[in-house]
Amino acid sequence: MGWESLQNGKLLAAAATAFDVLVTLDQNIKHQQNLANLPITVIVLIGRSNRLRDLTMLVQYLEPLLSTTKVGSLMEINFAGEVTVLVNGRDGATL
Template identity: 30%
Template sequence: MKIILDENLPRALKVYLSAYEVTTVQEQGWAGVKNGELMARIDGVYDVFITSDKNLKYQQNLTGRTIAIIELPTNRLKLLETITDKILAEVESISLGMYVQVSL
């Protein structure tokens, strides 16, 4: 499974997803790319996009996208570390095209 982390998330989150092929928007050289263009670039290339952007589902037309999206409740690593089990459970169960929100 190929996962890409949004630029609003700490790169250290990759450690908790080490069982998967994980990269970041920054590592791909796409820092600063607007959401619409970013979604076009990653859809069909990656399986899961993880973000903490709560506006993504309102700002973008996600209909017809194959990439699964996981929205995290925060981008603060200390808080994310307390819910890594929830994040991993969503990664393991999500299907292409789904949009899920993880809560604290």
């Protein structure tokens, strides 16, 4: 895709042209980027650890969200399966 040299906001903007949803482990993305202006949904996975076995447990919560995402929104899924929708980088509703 030729994105090796892109970082931060430029990388997110490039991803937004090719994908509808970005799934990340970066819990600081809400503080570092203005996601409301990007045409992409960001879903942050918060596992007990970043080990694959802990993250795969979150897939059962991730799959149903993919059909209900709203462009420009940020959602967090924690290890208990709680989903928090963040509005403008601030805590919103827990689903």
